[in-house]
């Protein structure tokens with residue numbers, strides 16, 4: 001080498017080689033965060049927005065926060081899409097278990113304004129599932145239009161009056177007013193914004209959360225939502241518009257631009273992957289720029305013609321059929337499964353998909369071409385995509401720190417012991433996800449899988465037999481102490497063995513003495529076909545907090 005360097009001609013040759021193959025120029029920095037005039041970023045608004053985003057009290061059932069479906073450590077997507085086998089929605093055929101199924105996010109069990117549950121044709125008494133995979137709120141501040149099909153526009157209008165609030169840069173605001181009034185995601189059947197506005201003010205912020213970040217907890221102090229709105233907006237009024245302004249402001253603080261790629265510390269394999277990304281792989285044609293997205297809509301061939309119409313639903317333009325928003329690839333390594341329907345389980349599968357020019361040519365973007373990448377090149381490309389992860393997101397470090405949700409805590413209801421089968425051997429089961437916190441105006445406890453039409457009761461006690469004892473032919477888990485009570489008496493809805501269901505909405509008294517204890521419940525069904533004329537659910541333990 002040294003001798004070559006001493007030769008003038010060879011030195012020029014070497015310099016040219018370095019220019020072509022050596023360290024690439026540093027990546028462009030992230031652009032400044034677009035902020036709509038009319039909703040400037042303030043610390044108070046972002047703290048309020050953070051409380052709202054992570055507060056399950058924003059849902060009708062107290063079981064779903066924005067954050068339930070958007071968890072930082074998995075890149076702002078929903079870990080349950082991978083971990084919970086019930087996170088599946090039927091595709092356009094309306095039938096579960098067929099190839100057009102979508103891996104989505106679990107919302108609420110279908111429920112009514114009075115808190116009672118309603119059996120959904122499809123999801124029955126299980127949480128309903130969104131029809132698309134949950135994308136990230138991290139770096140969403142840079143998008144002009146949000147959702148996979150871009151239906152949340154740049155401008156923000158009051159969701160109640162329709163009057164214009166923010167003329168541009170406001171896709172986050174227009175997105176945020178959707179989920180709380182969706183009866184799949186957070187609401188009840190027929191919910192509307194005035195109800196949420198009227199309910200939130202006196203509530204204790206993050207009442208259901210644990211491990212609240214210290215700065216947020218200190219800022220909230222002993223105050224209620226009215227107080228927090230007063231500090232953020234100058235008066236205590238809680239409105240849909242203000243909720244959106246605050247949540248959007250919080251989301252404008254969730255900016256992720258610190259990866260190995262940004263630091264210029266790619267290893268040799270990642271650097272080879274980078275060259276493929278910008279070269280032979282053609283990825284940067286759509287995933288270019290500092291956010292790795294052109295913020296545009298393309299049909300890359302994930303689904304056939306008759307599935308999700310995507311952008312077409314918004315524009316009505318036939319050319320938009322099957323087009324979806326190009327996702328940013330920052331933190332993509334954390335966000336499996338991939339695509340709008342969650343159909344690719346891993347980055348390896350995504351890269352294999354592009355290598356074979358996608359799966360469906362219907363209305364497909366001509367930029368998608370067979371790539372001819374060898375297995376090692378595909379591995380290099382995946383290594384590069386993994387180098388786009390910001391470790392603060394993985395570790396949930398500020399600004400990606402957050403409270404622990406009720407659904408992630410040990411306060412969730414616990415089913416224990418065994419059920420007693422009824423007619424046809426069907427075993428009645430609890431439907432119980434809601435939190436037993438004192439003063440909760442509506443804790444709904446349901447049953448499913450009993451004999452339709454049969455008389456049933458929900459029993460309550462302050463103590464229980466873990467294994468239960470046989471009584472009247474059913475395994476009963478309650479102690480039948482003087483405190484035992486019947487909370488519901490009536491007939492099961494539905495008809496036929498295994499189809500009987502019902503629910504009851506209970507008000508938890510403001511009984512401070514119950515905090516830290518558990519209460520116990522069990523449904524019994526008077527079922528002539530059960531061996532002992534009674535069938536029953538297992539026991540249910542509800543930790544009171």
Ligand code: HEC
Nearest residue numbers: 066069105106107130132133134135140146147148179185
């Ligand atoms: C039940 C799960 C669920 C809940 C609750 C939920 N989301 Fe989402 N979110 C989704 C899904 C699924 C999508 C994609 C829907 C689509 O594109 O049709 C989405 C899309 C988004 C997007 C758009 C991201 C992009 O790149 O286009 C943002 C931002 C967002 N949600 C923020 C929120 C906020 C704020 C809340 C609370 C007010 C919330 N979400 C509540 C599941 C949920």
Ligand code: HEC
Nearest residue numbers: 281283286298302324325326327338339340350354365367
């Ligand atoms: C023609 C534009 C285009 C090209 C070229 C392209 N992509 Fe995409 N990419 C998209 C769109 C649009 C989606 C969303 C498609 C969908 O869900 O139906 C997407 C989705 C993805 C996803 C899933 C992200 C998520 O959050 O689900 C990954 C990963 C990805 N692309 C990586 C790549 C790589 C690697 C290349 C190059 C081999 C590439 N893309 C080439 C437009 C493109």
